[in-house]
Amino acid sequence: MAIFPEYQQLVDQKRAKQASLIPPEWRLPKAITDKVSPSSNASAFDLMLEHQILTKEELDITENYTAAALVKSMAAGNLTSLEVTTAFCKRSAVAQQLTNCLTEIFFEKAFERARQLDEYLAKEGVPKGPLHGLPISIKDTYMVEGEYATISYVSKLKLPTATSNSAIVDILLEAGAVLYVKTTVPQTLFVCESFNSIFGTTLNPHRLSLSAGGSTSGEGVLVAFRGSVLGVGSDIGGSARVPALANGTYGFKPSSNRLPYGGQQEILRKGWPGIMPAAGPLASSAEDLTLFTRTVIEARPWLHDATAYHIPWRSVPKKDRLVVGFFPGDELFPVFPPIARALSTAVDKLKAAGHTVKRLTCPPLIAILTTAARSFALDQSGRFGGWLAEAGEEPIKAVSDLIAQMHSGADDISLESVWQFTAEREDILEESAKIWRENELDVLLTPGARGTAVPHGNFGMPIYSIPWNLLDVVGWRFEDEEVLNATEVISEVLNN
Template sequence: MTVSQNWRQICAEKRNFRNLSIPEPWLLSQTGYSQESNLLSIPNTCGLLTKKELHITSEYDAVGIVAAIRDATFTAEEVTTAFCKRAAIAQQLTNCLTEIFFEEAIETARILDKERMSNPTRPLRPLHGLPISLKDSFKLAGKDATIGLVCFVNKPAENDSALVALLKRLGAILYCKTNVPQTMMTADSDNNIFGRTLNPNNTKLTAGGSTGGEGALIALRGSILGVGTDIAGSIRIPSSCNGIYGFKPTSNIVPYGGQQSDAPDGIVGINPSAGPMATSMRSCHFFMEVIMKANPGLFDCSVTKIPWLGIKSTSEKLRIGVVEDDTLYTPTPPLRRALRESVQKLKAAGHEIIPLQLPDVLANMKLIWQMFSLDGSAHLNELLHSTNEPLVESVVRTGLTTSPGKTLKEYFHINHDRTLACEKFTSVWKQYGLDAILSLPAPHTATPFDDWTVITYTSLFNLFDCPAVIIPVGKVKDIDVQDDSALYGEKDKKVYYLYTGPEFYRDAPTTLQLIGQRQEDEKLVAIATVVDSLLNGAN
């Protein structure tokens, strides 16, 4: 057997193992689903979920489920079984899962229920019985964390990642992990091991990345709260593509340690962060509150020990800076409309809107790409070459694997330039007295496969290490017709004309991004709750 054949066999065997992890009674019996572009209604109509399971998975967010278990409306076993079944359906529709351990999760739920019956007066833990899904990069002892690279197949983790250990301590039930791109550095969750995750809103469009499997799973309510990571938009891009809520914290607020990575140990560049993806804003709020109150520094020594202050949502007038575009790529008609309509609602509610233009965008984007290739992707290339695994198309298009490495002197200059960029961005907050910044997550909605190349709207806030949240505000509408409004030259036009009109992009979500100041994550959560209630009528 040649090395080239070997990587294919490894992938085929891994996929087969994953597929056999779905119980046979949970397999979809109909075959016509592949002809549908919008899959969101299929879990409710396929006949696999009981009336009670549909109620559990369709009518509650994470906060509601925790409350329903606490008041004994449901048992942990009932809830976990329902979400495992719905996750199995989501997997068959969109190819969103990597590791499946439903039986273990249900057994854990049974143990929680027995412990509660034996000690009915003992206070329940904050996440008691709540099923939480995880991006594939999180390590669970005994499970693979392949992160889309063949070299990590059949190499189960010896220990849990820090956040995994904390979630277990808090009473959460972990039941599956979700698909990512090869290298975790593109906006298309496609790799040689598991293949491509589809967008359940419109299967012709990308589910985003790198936490794309999580985005698709939550959109189908196979999960109502999952955890992703973000170094350039990897929580926010798939949240935008799939029309869910996604919160990227400041780095080192939520434990990140102990994850699988394709970067060399000890490299210091743009810090990634871990954060929630959910079906509601209050679920993101709930996750951040529970984690920040749980003394996370005991699980990850790099955590910044910022206390949860109990900031209440307020209806007082906010000063919100609005960034209409990034000065490089023109927003397409659906997102221009979504931003315009949202700003009108905020103004009508009495909030003050301040037009903004981000400083030095082109220079800062060049800086970001330099920081993504400090070692010239030497370590990543070693991992790929160890199995002769080829690159998938979205990775080829980034060009990251061919970027040259940096000398120590260049590295010093890069870090200095980042400090100057952060100082200049911080001065914007001070100059205008802002509470938050409202922008778009991209110049477009979800795109066709492998075509998402613009990360300006998200990665700048990784460079500045600011918290940011995605708020869904609707879908592409028939009025969002194609026009000729590209402002910034040929590169802009190429991206702008990816949008061909509402027919091809039907049901694609429209979303906004709300940004806060560094390490003011709790304040941003409170502001985002207010903004979400105005834009979506959420409680």
């Protein structure tokens, strides 16, 4: 990596500052951290066991509760927010030392906030909100007042800290959450990798030599490692789902425009006419995906941010018997054995539990991917490259490939390209809706990626997640309630 001297200094300062924010008593011995590198086959879970930093109670808090259960325990006075916050801060500090998954660390603010919430509960006798006292981690792209949002660009180290919160941050705080860390994203955010020039490589906790996926890289790692029980990501092509899959946790891309996306660090160029991104949670359980989504929507996010549509949360009863569409993969991009095995196990278990599984022939992925690629090519401003060049950052291979792809055939990209993209998407939506209608589907079971986690730098195009951005989720669009219900039902079947 060739980085201009000035920026190397900024990066060094940033990383030194970041390291200093981990309290000395939470630091791992050098004997352990020496084993951490992007080429190591070690497991962060194993390394953690070599030096006990968390108390027995803290291990219990971080490993044996869902977010919903933690909130319940805190509201009942069985746990304090300070205890819970301390446990997750500690564990996230361990995660950071073993996987490099954090960008901003603000434990002291979190403790102060947790104390205030504990006092609030003691005084008022009722919790502050549906997320009372719960530590929540958040992707670096979201603005948290007083914190940086460098979103992978060395050049953005020169920007001041945020002077206000993203809409979703305001809502989470209003609901009683405690923020304590922000998490890493890959260079440019538009690749499913986990390297950036400021913070280096985020490592997969199961095997450090594997990528954490992206772009919600750090969040995927932190939640899988139980350094967070609930995290906020985002997704325009797989950015919440791929890291969930790569690290082994739950991720959800809601229908776009249901959760507020506004007030983030600039990612997409303003006026973006293509496939819309969505904010979405990562969690250790399906029920926590619902808790998060319901809480944010019940806060009427449209009052905070015009990117959120006025579609109130609906309380929908769970179906005892689902009709699950099963898309085993596309023959041009056959899934690898672990994915095929996981899917076929799921199908067997779902059938055994009395659900109907209908194997589908979906429209060829290549057509959907071609249309999606048209969307990404609509930004010909060359901003990514510009921001990288500003600091002399060298693009990683995935980013070079992306930039080349975005600008291939650039001469032919014009106003007509928008019409073509929109028209093709209409057809795909209508064709897909027809399949749904005819099969009376509740939800789709589909590969989230061609394989499981891959070595750093080798993910390639997120073939199996992009289509559901174009189609806007694996259920009926805006029926996120039904999709989350189905996810809970399926998750219960698979975990039994």
